[in-house]
Amino acid sequence: MTFKEMLFRLRWLLEEPDSSNTRWSTTTVDSGISGTTLLKDFLNQAYRQMSWTSSLQHMLEDFHRFTTSPAREPTSSTNTADSGTSTTQIVDSGLTSTVDDYYNGMLVVNTSRSNAVARVEDYAGSTKTITLDTAIPSQAAADTYYIVKDRFHLPWSVGRIYNLRNATNGSKVPVRRAHRMDILTPKAINPAAPRDAILFGVDHFRVPVTSTLTADASTSSTQIVDAALPSSTDDAYNGWLLVNTTRGLHARILDYTGSTRTATLETSIASQTTGDSYFLLRAQRFLQVYPPPDTAYTLELRHYRAVADLVNDYDVTLFSEHTPGLDLPLVYLAAHLAFLQDGKPDRAGEMLQTSQSMLKSAMGLEHSESDVLETMDPGIVGENIDYPFAQYATV
Secondary structure, three states, rough: OOHHHHHHHHHHHHOOOOOOOOOOOOOOOOOOOOOOOOHHHHHHHHHHHHHOOOOOOHEEEEEEEEEEEOOEEHHHHHOOOOOOOOOOOEEOOOOOOOOOOOOOOOOOEHHHHOOHHHHHEEEEEOOOOOEEEEOOOOOOOEEEEEEEEOOEEOOOOOOEEEEEEEEOOOOEEEEEEEOOOHHOOOOOOOOOOOOOOEEEEEEEEOOOOOOOOOOOOOOOOOOOOOOOOOOOOOOOOOOOOEEEEOOOOOEEEEEEOOOOOOOEOOOOOOOOOOOOOOEEEEEEEEEEEEEOOOOOOEEEEEEEOOOOOOOOOOOOHHHOOOOOOHHHHHHHHHHHHHHHOOOOOOHHHHHHHHHHHHHHHHHOOOOOOOOOOHHEEOOOOOOOOOOOOOHOOEE
């Protein structure tokens, strides 16, 4: 079934047999799906939950390769800090990159200060200035240092990781979920971090970092126009969240036009207008390598694909490409979630039971087997990102 067909079926389930239930009658499907925000949310939530079901994850198997390069700058020697360097900043005209943010997230190892380590919080390419997230005591001009990359961001499509190997020599690499301290603190500061392992974590990128932007004229409920947006590159913010602090609402950016600094939203933000305050947010998973790699090598991830939200009328699920008959149990699971929110646990239970029965039948499972929808688990090593909207509702 297409997304639009699933929305039709879901609305029918929610209104039948109680035709007096007008809660869903305002969600117009006939003229398109732009007015079905709540139903879309239920279907996409159900879609994500089904993607975590262990009995279905074999349909989502995939792999991703990346190279640990550039591993270190300079490759074997050290750089020397220029005048203007302080405990929290390094100024160095000898740095190779003139691109803003190029070294963000990398580690600085100061060899003049007992190999003290700090992470790069920001980099200004025009002035060759590195800003550190923590101070290196006594750091000053003429100190020697090098930069090492130990953190590698993953595309959104990488879901739960179940195998990782060094593709250069074929050896397997231990993979562990990082504790928050392990993620934020380099090995030199935190000796308790595991050795010879890959740690999994999540970075949050915010534009601007601490304040908010203000929407310009021509802003509407579905678009933000703002000449102050930093990027002039088309699609630079596609997939990011726009958090409108004036309205206390958020929406995902569907398209971005760099020349006009216009962000088009996937769903409307009610009453959004010129003068509203907002910021942009992106969450991106990463792998962090301990100890930091001293050479370039290729890592191969075996993982389950993270599902993207269904957006357009004719979008289809990844499951429908593999096994017919899985879309209908997904619709019933969405109805289960909707009835739970509507305060109707009996109807919610009926929908869940029907969804389980349909899913078992489509997969050829015996009805005596354990309920497949009770095995949902985002994974031990990795999980599909669900943005923590609440904590970003205010600045």
